Amino acid sequence: MLLCVLFFRLLTVPPSAEQQLAACFGRQLVVYGAVEPLSVRRQDGFSSAVLRCHKVYSDTELAYSGRLRVSVKGELPQAGCVVLKGTLEQLDSLRNPGGFDAASYNRVQELGGRLSKAKLLKTEPQVLWWQHFALLNKKLSERMEAAAGAEYGALLSGMVLGGSGRLDEETRELFTDNGLAHLLSVSGTHIVLLTGLLLALLQWVPLPWRKVIVITLLTAYALLCGLRPPVLRALAMSSVLLLGGSGAERGRLLCLVAALLLCLQPLWLADIGFQLSFGAAAGLLWLLPACQRLLPQALPAPIGEAAAVSLAAQLAVLPLEVYYFQQFSLIALVSNIVLVPVLEIAAQLALVGALLPVCGEYLLQLAAWLTAQVLTQARFFADLPYSTVVIGKLPAYCLVLYYAALFVWADFPWLQFWSNRERRCILLLHALLLAGMLAYQQYRTLPLACYFLDVGQGDCAVIVTPSQRVAIIDTGGLKNISTATRVITPFLRYLGKREADILLLSHYDFDHVGAAADLLRQLRVKKLLLPNEALTEESKRVQQEIFAQAGRTQAHVVQGGERYALDDNAEIVLVDVPQQDVPGNEASTLAALQSVQGSVLFTGDMGEEREQRLQLQQYTVLKAGHHGSHYSSSMEFLEQVRPRLTVISCGRGNRYGHPHQETLERLQAIGSAVVRTDELGCIKVVFDAEGIKCYGYADLQ
Missing domain, CATH: 2.40.50 (OB fold (Dihydrolipoamide Acetyltransferase, E2P))
Incomplete structure (x- = not known):
């Protein structure tokens, strides 16, 4: 029903x-x-x-x-x-x-x-009644941050009270790389431990009443956390554990809870947190026995149990992590065994410390100290070679193959009509199919492509050659979010990449280089090409931040006429570089992608005054200067370049009114097709034997 x-x-x-x-x-x-x-x-x-x-x-x-x-x-x-x-x-x-x-x-x-x-x-x-719980949540969060510090307080309040909006991007990345992202909000593990703590504190109460009191307190806690789907799931499962029941009954109840929640709000089915939460719970219910058999019996009981629990949860959600994030963590098993117990102790101390009217600050400071130790170890694990494996975007049928193999391996009762020999053959076939798909994704030959990423009111382009070399031109920059963390790095993971051969920065305006330092921290870049620009106080600060994160990256201030080969048929050419005494937009490096199949001209924020001094050839594609401003893309310039396609990178509803109507009319006059990131999102331009093809974000999904 x-x-x-x-x-x-x-x-x-x-x-x-x-x-x-x-x-x-x-x-x-x-x-x-x-x-x-x-x-x-x-x-x-x-x-x-x-x-x-x-x-x-x-x-x-x-x-x-x-x-x-x-x-x-x-x-x-x-x-x-x-x-x-x-x-x-x-x-x-x-x-x-x-x-x-x-x-x-x-x-x-x-x-x-x-x-x-x-x-x-x-x-x-x-x-209103629900606002009382939210106000108490906010008051407790503020107390945690005041006693534990902004960094550790935000992390602890996110784990204990839900919501991780105040966390910095580096901590988010650290938890993701260690396979601990599920702890950034209220997790099932936390509620189970909280249940144990409440049972221990209420030992003097008769058992039936103790269970009723604990379930009531857990319900109030769920209201305090905002009744999010993972919290509701954890509340239901903790209640079942308290009331008893066999493993089969708990499995049926998990399905019942999921169905009831989806009847209440069907759109939760599309929520990543909902999928990961119920997936991990299903793994603990149905995969734990198989994981316990898999691990060596010689392991000490606490370590073996923790490893089996972590492995069961990880195996259940692995394809979802790869599907959504295009990577998985090889150190997740170790991190969950070593770091999660300490983090959960810190979370319990933080909750008790926030609720105690006196002396709670001491517990919060102890929780902050434990959290600092965990973050130190997490950085160590994340810095290990191959701690994470980038897979790239996989088709949905790979998830079906994986789960089919997982069901056979776990020896589910409804699949036991196969003999052991047949099961081994099925597992081998699925493993070969998945390995073949991964190899095909990694080594297949694709045509030359240039992606113009949607970074709002800014510029960022990514070039990918048939030999899988990657060049990035500008990084965009927004005040409230890091385009490196939210756009560029996830996009490269989507392509199956975790390094870039070249990062070229056209000039030091924030909307072109604002995320460069973050990108260098997250991504291995072989060569960094910096603009030949007269530095102001602001651009000096930006440059220092970039150098601080560059590490061993080869950094070079560009000169006109330099060429950088990407592969046999594609290279980046620095068409024009101004003298060093030029600041701002007019210092933009004029660069071009040259290939047998076609060419792209990148103009940064170059204005028409400089455009009129140039003598240029024709280019297949033009990245319009200054986001389509009428101060760029003059008719004299467009007559020289004669692009078949012009890409304008600008933000939706931007306060500058880009692109200006005069620019659009000039492009129409020379017969150039125009595509815009504010309308299409990310734009992909492909060069192959048939010519150029253009796709918008909707076509890439």
């Missing part, structure tokens, strides 16, 4: 929140709703938050009860309800293969848009 209800719910999923408001974008709305306390941020005289909408008015009342991001000049209340008036805009998202899928996240979270330039019309200070 539950499966029938679930199937019906999946068929009747309503349009996304964004689709419901599509007709209202660009219009004035009046919104009445409740502030989510954990989302409130204040910066530079502005407040931003997520609003749970109760009523939305345009000309008439709209049938909408989703969420909106709001930004107000001044202060928003921490809780209660407000009435706001502002202009509805689409949510910004960077659309790149391998990167964070903001569209799916917004749909799952029921976020329909952003209310910009909003005015606070009315405040209702009465706090």
Whole structure:
């Protein structure tokens, strides 16, 4: 019956929140709703938050009860309800293969848009029941950060209370590389240990009442953490463990809980956290016996049990990690055995310390010290050679092959009609198929391609040659996020790459080099080509940050006419490099990709004054200068270059109005086709024997 209800719910999923408001974008709305306390941020005289909408008015009342991001000049209340008036805009998202899928996240979270330039019309200070839990969550988080420090406090509060929005990017990467990303929010392991702690503290209570009290406290804790899907799953499973039952009964209950949650909110099925959480729980229920048989019996009991538990969870979610993140951690088993116990002790100390009215600071400081030791060891593990293996994007049928082989290996009862010989043959066949697919993905020959990544209002291009050499031109730069962490590195993992042969920086403007230092920290770069630019105080600071992360990378200030071979048929040519006394946009390095199949000209932010001094050949593709500004791409310049295709890299709804209409008209006049990252997301241009082909982000999915 539950499966029938679930199937019906999946068929009747309503349009996304964004689709419901599509007709209202660009219009004035009046919104009445409740502030989510954990989302409130204040910066530079502005407040931003997520609003749970109760009523939305345009000309008439709209049938909408989703969420909106709001930004107000001044202060928003921490809780209660407000009435706001502002202009509805689409949510910004960077659309790149391998990167964070903001569209799916917004749909799952029921976020329909952003209310910009909003005015606070009315405040209702009465706090709603669920806001009391959120306010307590925020108060405890702030206490943790005050006592344990910003870095360790943010990590501990994320583990104990949920939400890791304040974590720095380096810590996120560290946990991902060690296979510990599941600990960055409230995990099932944490709730199981919390259950044990509560049982120990309540030993004086009779057992039946003790179980009731513990389940009640765990329910309150789940409310404090925000009733997220992993928390609900862990709460249900802990309750089952308390109430007893066989392994088969627990497995059936896990399926029952998953079906009930999906009946409540079908879109959780697309949530990565939901999939990983239930996948790990399923591994512990159904793969643990096989993992225990696999490990040597000579291992000490605590180590053997911890290794079997970690292995069962890792095997269950391995294909999901590869599918979403294009890599897996070889040190995850060791990290989970060595680091998780210490982290969980720190988490328990942090929770108790945050709740104690007196002397809690001492426990929080001890938790911070333990966390610091864990991070030190995690860095050591992550720096080991081949600690992570980058796979690249695999087709979905590889997941089917993997899970089919896993079911056979685990000797599930419903597959025991095969003999041992038949099972070994099936496992060997699946292993050969998977190995063949991995080898094909790694060594297949592809045509020359140039990707223009969507980095908002900035520039970043990645060149991949048939011999799998990689060159990156500029890195983009955004104030709130690192495009290296969120865009470039995940994109390279999508391609199966974890190093680049060349990183060329056109000039030191932040929207071109803002993520260069982060990228050099995360990625091995063989050669770094720096602009020949007169340095200001700001560009000196940027250059110093880049040098600090460059390490053993060969760094070189470019000169005009230099050539850098990528393979036999493709090279990067520095067409024009200005003198060193030129600062800013006019110092942009003019570079070109030259190949037998075609050519691409990269102009940075070069303006028309410099364009008029150049004598250039024709190029197949032009990366338009200065994001399509009318101060670049002059008619004299375009008459020389005569591109068949022009790519404009700019952000959606950018405040500069790029690309300018004058530029688009000039490109139309010379017969050049125009594609834009603000419209298509990541753009892929392929050069092969048939000519050039162009694809947008939607085509690459």
